[in-house]
Amino acid sequence: MIPLPKFRYVEPTTLAEAAAILAAEGEDCQILGGGTDLVPSMRQGIFAPKTVLSLQAIDGLGRLEWSESDGLSIGAGVTLRRLETDATLRKLFPMLAQAVSEVASPSIRHMATLGGNLCLDTRCYYYNQSEDWKACSDLCLKVGGEFCKASPGGKAKKCFAVFSADVVPALIALKAQVTLVAKEGERTLDLAAFYSGDGARPNALKPGEILTGVVVPADRVGIKGSYLKYRIRQTIDYPIAGVALALRFGASGVVSEARLVLGGVASKPVLVKGIAELLEGQTLDRARIERAAQLARKAAIPQANTAGQRAHRKQMIHEFTTRAFEDLAREAR
């Protein structure tokens, strides 16, 4: 059996204790949620931390609470299985439940946590490989090489590894806020602002910080949402294109809020620009839906680093955006 690199294992029971260990050990310490992303990467030698810090014994991270004043609060340790089966969540935010249920496979969803999905590492054909495989040619930028081998021409000095978490586009479409805790204190930011777009360092997590959870604001109730995922097989596989659409309809079908987020087609979730300007105050018709789908297609910048040709994945973003709008327009009628 290919063993995991050797490390020390710690399982603190409070957030303060966890933050103290992280502060002391810095980048030598890696956080473990459900391990469904970190463990395969350690197996491939991508990470070899001295210490693995499991969050599973920290109580407060398992919260899943709804209140009409504060919205839906989800702790980083909540499993995807619990999210997809929670009756309140399914009723209030069906798009979120839908996105969760599209992650990986049932057994993985029993293990995987929300925090791990939000902090999912970016992926690439040249990165998610064994050490033996990588030893056969130059290393890519993300593991210490000079260039991003997946970039057009293979000569970019920026990493284009793809962001493939399914839950994140849905949460951003719902304007979720994320909270990060370190020994020095905590900060809260828009989930959309958490992602950098740099494949090599995909999120704003600083060494020592723990993502403790997200909040979906209470005023998001009543939003109609749709998450559509394109993947090679209808199970297990990561998205190679994903569309999360959130719309609010006012009187007589007029759109009062619109937000469209793409996944699997860039190094971060892409909040499509111009959608609110195009649609708010308007009713949905063919021409406007087509215009929105064109904006989405333009915003998608897939690279040759996962399954599916780039042009095809852009085409599927166009197609899925159209479908998502049509589905929600039908629901609103």
Added chain:
Amino acid sequence: MTETLSVPAKMPVRLRVNGQNRDLLIEPSASLLQVLREDLALTGTKEVCLLGSCGACTVLIDGKPALSCLVLAMACRGKAITTIEGLMEGGDLHPLQQAFIDKGAVQCGYCTPGMVMVGKALLDEKPNPTAEEARQAIAGNLCRCTGYQQIVEAIVAAPEIARTGSAKRPAGLMDSGPYLMPETGE
């Protein structure tokens, strides 16, 4: 991978496997799969991809399916682990195991323990699953032989076997007789 200088020492742990407490000395970085197969000689749980992509290593942790190649053994302290070896009831096969035999759901057998474990978890949650529910339950488990249909049929048929109590004692290895070469009969 260069080893860090301070290789962590082995740690004493107590794991609860198939209803029994097992006291072990393990490396903190050992996966549950490694401990089951190499320390406890429970080789029914299969090792295939080691990346979470195939489901062959599925066990139940506190009754829920989990991929033992992705779980650290250290993280399982205080939890109940069930492997394929723990399914027999009083010397008889579990009804689901019998159903796999009756329906011809086993060919090379490599996916079988994982398939049985996700099927068991489904039956515990929904005692009379539909074919569609069975299909969803095995959605993370790959089989390269059967085409899945017999596996779905086996899971759907298991409740009937449980009702009629028609699960049998497992045939011992020798019961099938000495191996004969199909070509020569020797």
